[in-house]
Amino acid sequence: MDEVGIAGRTRQLLAERGLRLKKSLGQHFLTDRRILDQMMEAAGLGPEAGVLEIGPGIGALTERLAMAAGQVVAVELDDRLIPVLNSLFSGQPHVHIVHGDVMSLDLSRLLRDHLGNCNPICAVANLPYYVTSPILMRLLEEKLPLDRIVIMIQKEVAERLTASPGSKAYGSITVATRYYAETEWVTRVPAHVFVPQPQVDSAVIRLNIRQRPPVEVRDEALLFRVIRASFGQRRKTLLNALSTGVVGEGKEIISRVLLEAGIDPKRRGETLSLEEFALVTNRLDEVARN
Numbered sequence: 001m002d003e004v005g006i007a008g009r010t011r012q013l014l015a016e017r018g019l020r021l022k023k024s025l026g027q028h029f030l031t032d033r034r035i036l037d038q039m040m041e042a043a044g045l046g047p048e049a050g051v052l053e054i055g056p057g058i059g060a061l062t063e064r065l066a067m068a069a070g071q072v073v074a075v076e077l078d079d080r081l082i083p084v085l086n087s088l089f090s091g092q093p094h095v096h097i098v099h100g101d102v103m104s105l106d107l108s109r110l111l112r113d114h115l116g117n118c119n120p121i122c123a124v125a126n127l128p129y130y131v132t133s134p135i136l137m138r139l140l141e142e143k144l145p146l147d148r149i150v151i152m153i154q155k156e157v158a159e160r161l162t163a164s165p166g167s168k169a170y171g172s173i174t175v176a177t178r179y180y181a182e183t184e185w186v187t188r189v190p191a192h193v194f195v196p197q198p199q200v201d202s203a204v205i206r207l208n209i210r211q212r213p214p215v216e217v218r219d220e221a222l223l224f225r226v227i228r229a230s231f232g233q234r235r236k237t238l239l240n241a242l243s244t245g246v247v248g249e250g251k252e253i254i255s256r257v258l259l260e261a262g263i264d265p266k267r268r269g270e271t272l273s274l275e276e277f278a279l280v281t282n283r284l285d286e287v288a289r290n
């Protein structure tokens, strides 16, 4: 179906059901066939694949996923959309519509129950923007059996997730994400392809989940504390940012740790790569143990 077709059908479906979209739930429905094609290509699905979709809305992306994958489980929070989705997919037993909040559902269980025999397992979604980072961090930190994640998110967030050290967009979420996944830019998405149109542009990115992290740290929690503290006050030197007590050590020890890790204490947190954060973390860990 062409763009006018998808946009027209979206408006018609909403009007027929008397549905007013809720901004508070980030409801901006995608109506562009080419962007859907690009998301599908990035997901690389096949008959053995299983997909977790977050926020199916009225099913524009779900329809495509259902055609390409062996199993689809789609989690939607808005109870008004559940009957629409159930009737759209009533003849397709491999599509499982689940009513719930993706932030509180037991996702391990959901994947085990519905996608247990699938390979690869992917999360594909046009995410609600009000809750993008928490959803993404949940998908990554829970170490779910996912092979890749293809998401449409706000363009600025996509730029953060794919940024290089030292650039303006590089932040703690960039480094944290890189620990779990390799991130790729797929495409930019203009605001006018959504109904209703959001204020901001979007982008699609793909995250290839790593089998194991690219750096070895003895204490993962300490690594994430170091990363957060280093980005906490962007204009501060690493020495100052890390000596505020967040990692439990004062200036003298932090200065020694940084020098021993081969890092100039005057550098700013936002210039460090994940590998350098790992060096600092392991040195700090050694100091704490002695």
Ligand code: SAM
Residues within 6 Å of the ligand: 025, 026, 027, 028, 029, 030, 031, 054, 055, 056, 057, 058, 059, 060, 061, 062, 075, 076, 077, 078, 100, 101, 102, 103, 125, 126, 127, 128, 129, 131
């Ligand atoms: N997938 C559709 C599309 O591409 O046109 C709709 C995407 S829309 C940006 C986001 C969807 O996520 C909405 O349908 C919204 O109701 C749903 N949603 C919002 N918060 C959610 C949550 N916490 N858990 C599950 N779904 C949620």
